[in-house]
Amino acid sequence: MAVKGLGQPDQKYNGSGLKVGIVHARWNRQVIDALVKGAIDKMVRLGVKEEDIFVETVPGSFELPYGAKKLSEKHQFDVVIPIGVLIKGSTMHFEYISDATTQALMRLQDSINIPVIFGLLTCLTEEQALARAGLDEAKSMHNHGEDWGAAAVEMASKF
Numbered sequence: 001m002a003v004k005g006l007g008q009p010d011q012k013y014n015g016s017g018l019k020v021g022i023v024h025a026r027w028n029r030q031v032i033d034a035l036v037k038g039a040i041d042k043m044v045r046l047g048v049k050e051e052d053i054f055v056e057t058v059p060g061s062f063e064l065p066y067g068a069k070k071l072s073e074k075h076q077f078d079v080v081i082p083i084g085v086l087i088k089g090s091t092m093h094f095e096y097i098s099d100a101t102t103q104a105l106m107r108l109q110d111s112i113n114i115p116v117i118f119g120l121l122t123c124l125t126e127e128q129a130l131a132r133a134g135l136d137e138a139k140s141m142h143n144h145g146e147d148w149g150a151a152a153v154e155m156a157s158k159f
Helices: 029-045 061-074 093-112 126-132 144-158
Strands: 020-025 053-058 079-087 119-123
Touching: 020 029, 020 061, 029 053, 029 079, 029 119, 029 126, 029 144, 053 061, 061 079, 061 093, 079 093, 079 126, 079 144, 093 119, 119 126, 119 144
Parallel strands: 020 053, 020 079, 079 119
Antiparallel strands: none
């Protein structure tokens, strides 16, 4: 199980002047809130001003691609971070939503011509989701939202 995260890039990126859109699902709100906070905190530490981070919500992860597209049409962002959490249940719903959302987010980058950071946790259990949001200290995992914030600043600064 990978627990270390993104790691440090060879070069430090400066997020000053970047405009970032975050669209997050409302399902699994405890985990989502921690991931969003982790992404924002990391971007602020990398120089992005809080007033340049726009946050919007959608009902669930399936709605993330459309929400990210519409939000990016309203604002001129340098990067967008859709954030969602899918937890496997007893039906095939998880597989369908995971695959459809992943594919749509990948295509979205070409459509809006800015980086779209893959902020979708696909977990087998609620415990895994809590650990990946940094909410389960016993598992000593970090908050993946921080990785997404760092990736956003790197991608927006680099390209």
